[in-house]
Amino acid sequence: MAVVVLQHAPAGAPSAVDAALEAARLDIRVYRAAEGDLPEDLTGVDAVVVTGTAARIPTGESSPSRDAELELLRGALATEVPVLGLGLGAQLLAEAAGGGAPEDPERSEQPGRGPVRTVPVSGSDPLFAGMAAEDHHRVHAFRIGASAWGLLLPVEAGPARVAVERWWGLLPARFAELVAGRSEHTATRAFFTRRADAWEERFAYQTPAYEAAVARMGLRRGQTAVDLGCGTGRAMPALRAHVGDEGTVLGFDVTHAMLTAAARIGRTTAGRLLLADCARLPLRPASVHGIFAAGLLDHLPRPRTALLEWARVSAPDGALLLFHPAGRAERAARHGRPLSPEDPLAEPNLRPMLDATGWRLTTYDDAEQHFLARAVLAR
Missing domain, CATH: 3.40.50.880 (Class I glutamine amidotransferase (GATase) domain)
Structure with a gap:
């Protein structure tokens, strides 16, 4: 440091x-x-x-x-x-x-x-x-x-x-x-604060991919859904559409500037925005039915700790969707590096990590245009 x-x-x-x-x-x-x-x-x-x-x-x-x-x-x-x-x-x-x-x-x-x-x-x-x-x-x-x-x-x-x-x-x-x-x-805050004002405009084209990913979570009306590392809250309108007006949508992020940007573009109409560490959520045990996390898990220093926390707050039928609007190979190529065998999102690494933290992997889709892994609570 x-x-x-x-x-x-x-x-x-x-x-x-x-x-x-x-x-x-x-x-x-x-x-x-x-x-x-x-x-x-x-x-x-x-x-x-x-x-x-x-x-x-x-x-x-x-x-x-x-x-x-x-x-x-x-x-x-x-x-x-x-x-x-x-x-x-x-x-x-x-x-x-x-x-x-x-x-x-x-x-x-x-x-x-x-x-x-x-x-x-x-x-x-x-x-x-x-x-x-x-x-x-x-x-x-x-x-x-x-x-x-x-x-x-x-x-x-x-x-x-x-x-x-x-x-x-x-x-x-x-x-x-x-x-x-x-x-x-x-x-994290230093990186995203400098980019918050332009973030939504820069990546607005990804909204349909987010909507398609949320549709694969299996949410039902009246349930509670959270968007972890929500940024400008791009997934929140889709989450709201699936849980309905009677459901609850929460967006969590650690960067004030991103939440401010989300509020400015009207994401508070889809749910509540909260400042919190995704590994220490201010939520009751078994209170969440769906967790959406885009581009988050592989950037956390302790992904197992986060997965355990997400399992703690999830209801027995809770679903977890890990998403990115680009596949692992495409992202590696974009950064000029080969795919790493130590990537936590590689299936040989992700599946046992999910198993060890209370989750069961049901879908693993690492395509050119997106990465998507869906898991359900194993208990």
Whole structure:
């Protein structure tokens, strides 16, 4: 996993930060941001850490390197790449999100002075949980969405600075753990967020293939059907047509931008859109009659775990349809590579994996124009 560290002073990154990130066996890439040394983009980056002294830069002050860094941070926020801002880095992070460091009008050269308000969610926050009231007295810690955190460091010496320095050392270890746990979704979100707005228009021609695939699921009116990794929800209208108005259609994806695009083109008329990990579904056991998954299983790092979860939520007569609007050979040729014998969708691999996770393969159709595998719950 790669972590970009943006430094703003020779000693801007405390040794605790470096030690925590290195202990997590992360690929650390250090850039001297204040000197204009920045990565071109965040491709392949799992997290960003922005460090610096407590010295404040006036919000809104512009320079080529500062503007480029803010643009990089905005890109991280948009694609939900985890970001940790410390000291000056927290101020820059807040500015990238459209805010700024709170100020005391009488001592405006110092960031983080002013009223501190603790909200209940801080008690369960993955980074700040356990921070006592005395730790954040006149110290500001904040979270932006679910992927960015900032901690401002007081300039003056005293109990507040001692407490926050202790947290400045603790947070990187927690952040490293969070980055490791989210790495698979970070890459997915970064890839699809950049493509979400154009996704439906680009692949709309595949809609008839999706409709034909859904027709082979065997759904009945009144049942519950889910589209996992739904993207813009191309399969959802077909699912709705088969389960009828009395049925339920749910579309799950881990990328906010894809769900936003799905809502914008009206897919909420076919069902509900939910943000969730397909391997940890917020569904009751035995509550789903049909699972549609297009281009998903072979991209998951732990496909067996996902299949077990899908079996958990499936009703006794539940069906699973794995689909892609192109066959395995065609996709391999498109990417300039031969078919891999380790491909999880190859029948010698897929059938025993389904057997081991509670499914029975009933249809395997790897044609030039599509891939389709249908399975039913074996219990």
